[in-house]
Amino acid sequence: MRVALLLALVAGLYAPLGGAPFIYEDAQTRQAATQPRDWVPPTRVLALETLRPSLVSPQTAHLGNLLLHLANTTLVASLGGGWVGLVAAGVFALHPVNVQAVAYVSGRADLLVTLGLLVACVGAWRRSVWLAVLGVVIGAWSKEIGLMVAPIALWTWACIHGLSRRSWSGLVLVAVVSVIALWPALYAMATVNPQGGGSPITGLPGAWLQLGAVASILASVITLEGFTIDRDPWVLRDGWRVLGAGLLTGALVTLLHPRVSTSVRWGIGVVLFVLGPRLIVQTWTGPQEHHLYAAMGPISLGLGAAITRLCALETTWPLCATTR
DSSP states (O other): OHHHHHHHHHHHHTGGGGGOOOOTTHHHHHHHHHSOOSOOOGGGHHHHHHHTGGGGSHHHHHHHHHHHHHHHHHHHHHHHOHHHHHHHHHHHHHOGGGHHHHHSGGGHHHHHHHHHHHHHHHHHHTTOHHHHHHHHHHHHTTOGGGGGHHHHHHHHHHHHHTTOHHHHHHHHHHHHHHHHHHHHHHHHHHHOOGGGSSOOOOSOTTHHHHHHHHHHHHHHHHHTOOOOSOOOTTSSOHHHHHHHHHHHHHHHHHHHOTTOOHHHHHHHHHHHHHHGGGGTSOOSSOOOGGGGTTTHHHHHHHHHHHHHHHTTSOSOOGGGOOOO
């Protein structure tokens, strides 16, 4: 009931989208989705195909984005459970940093990747191989970064259920089926021309610059900033890059610390899987707010757990209280 009320509140806050036109990058997305083409990159199939029928009017396209946002909010609540899930869902649904992905039709791919990520995590939590693989396929066939949903599913399975013999059988099955399902997308990522759509895996260009941009994006989680037109990593001060390097080092040290709780280790791992490729994949622009949408799932769950514990509403997180 509480989650339903939250969803109604979110729908009401995003109601102005019903009268919004196609804006900013939507024109490019609309052109890519409507023009006839002989080949669509496998990593964009779901994003483009779900947009084609709805691009007749901007209202239906915006409605599709809102429904996906509500579905992702529900999955965040499910992963948290109880008060943790409710607070986390509230943070995820209402945080200004997520507005860009929801309000822009061009953010459809990020919404679908996050849907796949959360479905995969739910599947891993419940030891459901096929639900985990479904999430992997949804994510990887929506956007290039969605290829990281497969290792995230394996990471979630290992964090929650450990590395027992029973757990290994599930991990191997998820890995094998995921590779088979994702092979076209993996091949495309390795061979695609960067000018033809997609991001090639080539070296480490601009990692130092990207660190600053990622740090400034993460800072907006605390400062509650919304969308800014262009967050160009090439114009940020070096202080942001130093902060980014510090955050990355701290995350890795925390990840490897033997006494870190399962929930913290899981959340940091997922965020690194989502944002880490920004440092090793060649891109033409710096990260913007919509690139943080998928990472806001585990970030919101971590904030939800911290807030509920601080307010003495709940002291455990069901996701990481699963018996191994």
